[in-house]
Amino acid sequence: MNPPNRGPDPVFAELDACGLNLQAVFDVQRLPEDLRGSLAADAQACYRQLVLIGNLGPDFWQHATANGLRGAHPLDAFTRARVAAWLDRRFPGVRHEWLYPGERLVALQRLGRLAGWHQPSPFMVGVNAAWGSWFAYRAALLADTGLAPTEPFASTSPCERCRDRPCVDACPPRALHDGFDLAACSGWRLATGSSCRDRCLARLACPAGAKHRYGEAQIAYHYARSLATLARQAPGPAGAAD
Numbered sequence: 251m252n253p254p255n256r257g258p259d260p261v262f263a264e265l266d267a268c269g270l271n272l273q274a275v276f277d278v279q280r281l282p283e284d285l286r287g288s289l290a291a292d293a294q295a296c297y298r299q300l301v302l303i304g305n306l307g308p309d310f311w312q313h314a315t316a317n318g319l320r321g322a323h324p325l326d327a328f329t330r331a332r333v334a335a336w337l338d339r340r341f342p343g344v345r346h347e348w349l350y351p352g353e354r355l356v357a358l359q360r361l362g363r364l365a366g367w368h369q370p371s372p373f374m375v376g377v378n379a380a381w382g383s384w385f386a387y388r389a390a391l392l393a394d395t396g397l398a399p400t401e402p403f404a405s406t407s408p409c410e411r412c413r414d415r416p417c418v419d420a421c422p423p424r425a426l427h428d429g430f431d432l433a434a435c436s437g438w439r440l441a442t443g444s445s446c447r448d449r450c451l452a453r454l455a456c457p458a459g460a461k462h463r464y465g466e467a468q469i470a471y472h473y474a475r476s477l478a479t480l481a482r483q484a485p486g487p488a489g490a491a492d
Contacts, residue, residue, distance in 0.1 A: 259273075261340065261397065264332075264335070264336045264339065264340070265303065265332065265333070265336055268309075268310070268313045268314075268332050269305050269307075269309035269310025269311070269312065269313045269314070270303050270304070270305055270310060270329065270332060270333070270388055270389075271304075271305060271306050271307075271309065271310075272302075272303065272304035272305060272306050272365075272367065272385060273301065273302070273303050273304075273400065274301070274302040274361070274362075274364075274365035274367070274400050274402075275299055275300075275301055275302075275395075275397045275398065275399050275400045276299060276300045276301075276302070276361070276364070276399060276400075277298065277299055277399050278293075278294055278297055278298060278299060278300055278392070279294075279298075280399070281300065282364070284360075285357060285360060285361070285364075288355070288356070288357065289392070293347065293392055296345060296347075296392075296394065297345065297346070297347065297392035297393055297394050298393075298394050298395065298396065299392070299393055299394075299395050299396075299397060299399075300349075300361070300390065300391070300392055300393075301389075301390070301391050301392075301393055301395070301397070302358075302361050302362070302365060302387070302389070302390050303329070303333060303387075303388050303389040303390070304362075304367065304385055304386055304387050304388050304389075305385060305386055305388055306381050306384065306385045306462060307381065307384055307385075307462040307464075308384075308462075308463075308464050308465050308468060310325075310386075310388070311464065311465065311467075311468040313328075314328040314329075315467075319471075323351065325388075326351040326388075329351070329388045329389050330348070330351065330389070333389050333391070337393070341393070341395055344393055344394055344395055345393070345394040346391050346392060346393040346394070346395075347391060347392045347393075348389070348390075348391050349390040349391055349392060350387065350389060350390040350391075351389070356390050358387045358390060359376065361390065362376060362387065363376075364402065365400070365402055365403065366402035366403030366404060366405050367385065367403060367405075368383075368385070368405075369405065369406070369407035369408075369409065370407070370409070371383065371409055371417070371456070372409065372415070372417055372418055372426045372430065372452070373417050373421070373426060373430075373450060373452040373453050373456070374430050375450075375453055377407070377408060377409065377456065377458055377459075378403070378405050378408075378458070378459060379405050379406055379407070379408040379458060379459075380403075380405065380459060381458075381459040381462045382408075382456055382457075382458035382459025382460065382462060382463070383453055383456060383458070383459070384459055384462040384463050384464055385462075408458040412457075412458075416455040416456065416457065417452040417453065417455045417456045418452070419455070420451045420452050420454070420455035421435075421451060421452040422438055422444075422445055422446065422451065423435060423437065423438035425438070425452075426452060436480050436484070439477060439480060440477070440480055440481060440484055446473075447473070447474075447477055448469070448470040448473045448474055448477070449469050449470065449473050450473065454469075
């Protein structure tokens with residue numbers, strides 16, 4: 251499945267085929283100053299481009315889980331293997347450096363906004379008029395490639411046209427009624443018997459891009475991992491060290 255406003259691109263066909271169907275290519279020297287400045291000087295000198303890769307819809311999950319979820323970060327491992335194979339076949343021997351997944355800090359959401367992938371939403375997950383919030387960042391790397399820089403998706407915020415705001419009403423702790431209340435959201439998710447432990451009811455209530463919604467297993471997987479992170483960070487017994 252390709253994004254609704256992009257047809258198949260032979261360069262990225264191998265990535266599309268495994269669900270890594272969002273790609274954006276930026277020339278490093280044309281990045282906004284703040285993003286370019288966040289890269290090490292040697293990286294700016296060595297690499298011509300920054301490639302951002304994501305998934306839209308449930309196809310990625312189906313491919314990544316076909317052989318089971320093994321290891322601490324199975325989706326990252328799947329992504330790295332597929333992107334590395336794509337680079338080897340398309341650009342054998344090309345110099346490249348992983349930013350994400352990896353140890354370097356990279357402003358993924360800032361890059362995603364530049365690519366036109368999303369706009370802000372009340373429930374703090376980026377939202378796109380065509381595919382809603384059903385996408386994710388999977389990889390960012392610097393590479394000495396000569397790909398054609400991609401044009402940003404022309405996308406306006408669906409929230410600006412949304413009068414009913416079903417996401418706000420669907421949030422049990424009312425964490426979206428006056429901006430985003432992180433404490434209310436986190437506290438509710440950690441509460442025993444919470445309806446948001448393995449999903450975000452506000453996100454599910456958003457009508458944008460509903461046909462691209464993740465399946466139940468994928469939603470539960472991602473929210474279980476985020477809940478575990480919340481529990482580790484919370485004070486008291488729930489946040490005790492492993």
